[in-house]
Amino acid sequence: xxxxxxxxxxxxxxxxxxxxxxxxxxxxxxEITLVADEAPYARMVLPYYxxxxxxxxxxxxxxxxxxxxxxxxTRLGRRAARVDAAGGKLILDNGxxxxxxxxxxxxxxxxxxxxxxxxxxxxxHSFWTLPQARAVSGGIQxxxxxxxxxxxxxxxxxxxxxxxxxxxxxxxxIAPRILPRMVDDAAARIVQAWLEERGVAxxxxxxxxxxxxxxxxxxVRLKAGxxxxxxxxxxxxxxxxxxxxxxxxxxxxxxxxxxxxxMRSSVPNIYAAGDVAEGPDRVTGxxxxxxxxxxxxxxxxxxxxxxxxxxxxxxxxxxxNIVDVLDLEIASxxxxxxxxxxxxxxLLPGRPSYRKLLFRGGRLVGAILLGRTRxxxxxxxxxxxxxxxxxxxxxxxxxxxxxxxxQDIRLAYLATGTAKExxxxxxxxxxxxxxxxxxxxx
Amino acid sequence: xxxxKIIPERCTGCMRCELACxxxxxxxxxxxxxxxxxxxFEGHTSYAPYTCPQCAEAWCLTACPVEAIGISPAGAKEVxxxxxxxxxxxxxxxxxxxVFYDPDxxxxxxxxxxxxxxxxxxxxxxxxxxxxxxxxEDWLGSFAAERALPGALAGVR
Ligand SMILES: Cc1cc2nc3c(=O)[nH]c(=O)nc-3n(C[C@H](O)[C@H](O)[C@H](O)COP(=O)(O)OP(=O)(O)OC[C@H]3O[C@@H](n4cnc5c(N)ncnc54)[C@H](O)[C@@H]3O)c2cc1C
Ligand code: SF4
Numbered sequence: 001x002x003x004x005x006x007x008x009x010x011x012x013x014x015x016x017x018x019x020x021x022x023x024x025x026x027x028x029x030x031e032i033t034l035v036a037d038e039a040p041y042a043r044m045v046l047p048y049y050x051x052x053x054x055x056x057x058x059x060x061x062x063x064x065x066x067x068x069x070x071x072x073x074t075r076l077g078r079r080a081a082r083v084d085a086a087g088g089k090l091i092l093d094n095g096x097x098x099x100x101x102x103x104x105x106x107x108x109x110x111x112x113x114x115x116x117x118x119x120x121x122x123x124x125h126s127f128w129t130l131p132q133a134r135a136v137s138g139g140i141q142x143x144x145x146x147x148x149x150x151x152x153x154x155x156x157x158x159x160x161x162x163x164x165x166x167x168x169x170x171x172x173x174i175a176p177r178i179l180p181r182m183v184d185d186a187a188a189r190i191v192q193a194w195l196e197e198r199g200v201a202x203x204x205x206x207x208x209x210x211x212x213x214x215x216x217x218x219x220v221r222l223k224a225g226x227x228x229x230x231x232x233x234x235x236x237x238x239x240x241x242x243x244x245x246x247x248x249x250x251x252x253x254x255x256x257x258x259x260x261x262x263m264r265s266s267v268p269n270i271y272a273a274g275d276v277a278e279g280p281d282r283v284t285g286x287x288x289x290x291x292x293x294x295x296x297x298x299x300x301x302x303x304x305x306x307x308x309x310x311x312x313x314x315x316x317x318x319x320x321n322i323v324d325v326l327d328l329e330i331a332s333x334x335x336x337x338x339x340x341x342x343x344x345x346x347l348l349p350g351r352p353s354y355r356k357l358l359f360r361g362g363r364l365v366g367a368i369l370l371g372r373t374r375x376x377x378x379x380x381x382x383x384x385x386x387x388x389x390x391x392x393x394x395x396x397x398x399x400x401x402x403x404x405x406x407q408d409i410r411l412a413y414l415a416t417g418t419a420k421e422x423x424x425x426x427x428x429x430x431x432x433x434x435x436x437x438x439x440x441x442x
Numbered sequence: 443x444x445x446x447k448i449i450p451e452r453c454t455g456c457m458r459c460e461l462a463c464x465x466x467x468x469x470x471x472x473x474x475x476x477x478x479x480x481x482x483f484e485g486h487t488s489y490a491p492y493t494c495p496q497c498a499e500a501w502c503l504t505a506c507p508v509e510a511i512g513i514s515p516a517g518a519k520e521v522x523x524x525x526x527x528x529x530x531x532x533x534x535x536x537x538x539x540x541v542f543y544d545p546d547x548x549x550x551x552x553x554x555x556x557x558x559x560x561x562x563x564x565x566x567x568x569x570x571x572x573x574x575x576x577x578x579e580d581w582l583g584s585f586a587a588e589r590a591l592p593g594a595l596a597g598v599r
Contacts, residue, residue, distance in 0.1 A: 423495065
């Protein structure tokens with residue numbers, strides 16, 4: 001029998017995890033072709049490159065030698081242009097055809113900018129790709145004025161690096177509060193005050209109308225209020241999944257490519273993973289796009305295992321984010337913004353400390369955690385909250401107590417046997433193999 | 443593999459494990475940097491230490507974007523400081539609450555079984571922590587269920 005031909009489009013987090021999962025399972029028995037317009041790297045560590053904690057090579061996940069060692073044929077620097085699902089082939093941007101037995105779409109997202117005049121001008125940057133990170137890094141001198149347009153999670157991942165590089169920051173956000181898709185109003189207020197006390201200007205509720213040149217610098221005009229002058233403008237104004245090229249392919253696309261628990265799309269031998277996939281949500285049971293790293297890792301591994309012929313069902317992904325800004329830790333899990341949930345909050349006056357637990361019946365469906373970094377990590381709370389939301393443990397007996405003391409989750413976690421429930425649960429059903437130990441047969 | 447087997451009934455709450463752990467891990471006595479942490483129950487009448495179960499398919503290891511978590515010869519899932527960037531993905535991946543972040547070094551840290559000679563087990567005067575060949579288990583669940591009173595608000599840290 002001829003070796004199975006797997007074709008992977010996109011070498012980011014999901015694509016790379018699929019490759020290693022396939023090789024873990026088949027030890028090199030199949031053919032893998034990676035089609036990607038960039039070399040494989042982990043974009044989520046770009047903030048540490050910007051902060052000069054790591055060099056550029058540290059972001060790369062697999063260089064040519066490693067890909068060769070895993071028997072991966074590469075078509076790097078090429079984009080997939082079209083899928084011929086009936087003919088079982090991928091068509092590249094140069095017209096080349098790559099036949100496949102199964103195909104994984106892992107093309108991730110791209111940064112988008114609002115349609116304001118000057119948004120594409122010189123000195124205006126996105127921060128999503130390595131070349132963009134290089135451009136931002138190269139443009140910052142100590143004392144440089146940086147206008148960050150957008151105060152979402154991605155903007156926050158680079159605030160520490162910008163401050164460390166000596167930038168003087170102004171954060172502009174169109175929504176009435178910062179981190180609008182990561183935390184609630186109460187948490188956002190604390191974070192804003194924290195930043196302002198540390199010299200970062202934060203302006204939520206402002207709309208950028210134009211970005212102009214201003215004698216070698218930039219001027220960001222707002223619908224109301226004084227314009228902001230900056231040496232560098234960063235647009236962290238959202239992302240969009242890279243799906244245009246699938247038009248006419250027959251693959252069902254809603255917010256993302258709709259996939260089943262095995263990460264298969266509506267076309268059975270076409271899989272999707274990561275930011276482009278609309279897969280099962282662990283908390284709601286519905287399908288959702290979770291454009292976060294942990295989901296891309298898990299999607300990639302589950303897709304890879306299934307492509308390698310194993311039958312692995314994905315239990316669903318949990319929306320979660322964690323970021324610290326200037327030693328304030330901020331995290332949220334699951335349905336933290338569920339308006340129908342019963343919410344228990346604990347806000348310590350005069351202290352940067354906030355906790356919110358969201359219940360549906362006896363089940364914790366979401367949580368927000370905020371506090372000084374040093375205090376948060378003296379507890380087990382980050383991971384325990386994750387465990388409670390992930391397992392959906394019945395906490396009915398504990399609710400009254402958690403309502404009175406939302407900070408006090410450790411005993412509820414321990415006494416409900418959360419660890420016992422978690423220990424047999426695995427993603428692919430076997431012990432971990434560190435990626436660097438994955439090898440193929442000669 | 444050998445694991446840290448916890449027998450909570452034997453724990454007296456002396457906290458030596460936390461101190462020894464932080465000393466072994468950081469060179470200083472700082473319980474907030476220990477990776478084994480003692481909980482108290484029933485208004486401080488009973489105690490139990492809690493640490494990483496070294497789960498087989500390690501959530502932290504799978505999650506790391508730069509492969510900074512490996513498996514040591516002792517079988518521990520271990521953070522390699524020179525590779526870790528401190529992104530904390532491992533800390534939210536781990537559903538046990540046993541991967542931490544060090545705000546001083548800007549790295550993740552967790553139980554590494556002290557390279558096969560776990561300090562907590564060595565110093566525990568009552569043998570509440572044993573380093574033995576065993577399958578990993580939820581050592582605290584039933585002990586906590588018997589002692590932690592969901593309704594009570596007194597005496598809990
Ligand atoms: C600065 C920054 C910080 C972040 N921080 C976090 C964080 O702390 N936590 C978190 O959960 N997430 C974070 N993320 C998000 C996380 O990086 C993404 O969710 C993750 O990379 C998604 O993985 P993916 O494989 O789906 O896509 P990607 O990693 O984006 O990979 C997709 C690949 O496909 C390629 N491609 C696209 N179209 C084509 C085509 N037509 N043909 C060939 N190749 C193509 C792309 O060039 C890319 O290489 C961050 C992202 C950034 C930019
Ligand atoms: S904090 Fe370090 S070990 Fe943890 S996921 Fe990030 S890089 Fe890996």
